[in-house]
Amino acid sequence: DAGVIQSPRHEVTEMGQEVTLRCKPISGHNSLFWYRQTMMRGLELLIYFNNNVPIDDSGMPEDRFSAKMPNASFSTLKIQPSEPRDSAVYFCASGDWEDYGYTFGSGTRLTVV
Amino acid sequence: AQTVTQSQPEMSVQEAETVTLSCTYDTSESDYYLFWYKQPPSRQMILVIRQEAYKQQNATENRFSVNFQKAAKSFSLKISDSQLGDAAMYFCAYETSGSRLTFGEGTQLTVNP
Numbered sequence: 001d002a003g004v005i006q007s008p009r010h011e012v013t014e015m016g017q018e019v020t021l022r023c024k025p026i027s028g029h030n031s032l033f034w035y036r037q038t039m040m041r042g043l044e045l046l047i048y049f050n051n052n053v054p055i056d057d058s059g060m061p062e063d064r065f066s067a068k069m070p071n072a073s074f075s076t077l078k079i080q081p082s083e084p085r086d087s088a089v090y091f092c093a094s095g096d097w098e099d100y101g102y103t104f105g106s107g108t109r110l111t112v113v
Numbered sequence: 114a115q116t117v118t119q120s121q122p123e124m125s126v127q128e129a130e131t132v133t134l135s136c137t138y139d140t141s142e143s144d145y146y147l148f149w150y151k152q153p154p155s156r157q158m159i160l161v162i163r164q165e166a167y168k169q170q171n172a173t174e175n176r177f178s179v180n181f182q183k184a185a186k187s188f189s190l191k192i193s194d195s196q197l198g199d200a201a202m203y204f205c206a207y208e209t210s211g212s213r214l215t216f217g218e219g220t221q222l223t224v225n226p
Contacts, residue, residue: 033213033214042216042217042218042219043204043216045213045214045215048213056213089156091158093158093214100146100148100163100165100208101146101148101160101163101208101214102160102214103160104150104157104158104159106155106156106157107156107157107158109156
């Protein structure tokens with residue numbers, strides 16, 4: 001198994017632009033999580049899905065952020081419009097809802113200038 | 114809300130020596146899971162070890178073992194025979210059925226040759 005695949009690995013964009021981060025979870029996993037990591041706030045859970053349905057999006061910072069999971073093998077996290085304070089590493093992780101502990105992707109480092 | 118606290122921002126150890134990283138947590142739940150994740154400079158989040166709260170026996174994975182003190186809400190990680198490749202940021206994390214992974218602030222471990 002190739003693990004959780006995230007793309008792109010790095011993204012540099014200008015303030016105001018739309019950014020889309022992508023994630024392919026491990027086949028067979030039924031839960032998917034988006035985390036954000038910053039020096040100031042550490043690792044924060046943004047949103048998670050179970051069987052492609054959003055369960056809790058209370059961690060999503062504001063309306064500029066949206067996440068979708070159209071099928072079991074793909075999810076996106078979109079920021080529109082992006083701001084410099086959105087600069088962070090964004091992780092996707094997948095797991096089995098009946099189990100505990102997840103497998104993380106390699107993350108996307110987002111820089112908004 | 115559950116919280117996870119790692120009181121040691123940085124630790125160092127000599128190669129081949131033993132080091133213990135501390136973690137405490139706060140919860141009112143009786144059934145939960147605890148984890149240690151490792152994040153090397155590559156930024157990949159790697160699951161090191163996990164402990165089920167209902168199990169009294171401390172988990173062990175090769176050179177990594179935990180000291181789980183449920184009453185004290187303490188969950189420390191011991192790394193024996195430290196290797197240069199163990200150098201990384203280590204995160205303690207908590208999870209229960211009602212909430213997903215909550216991470217501590219992290220401990221940066223340096224291994225000196």
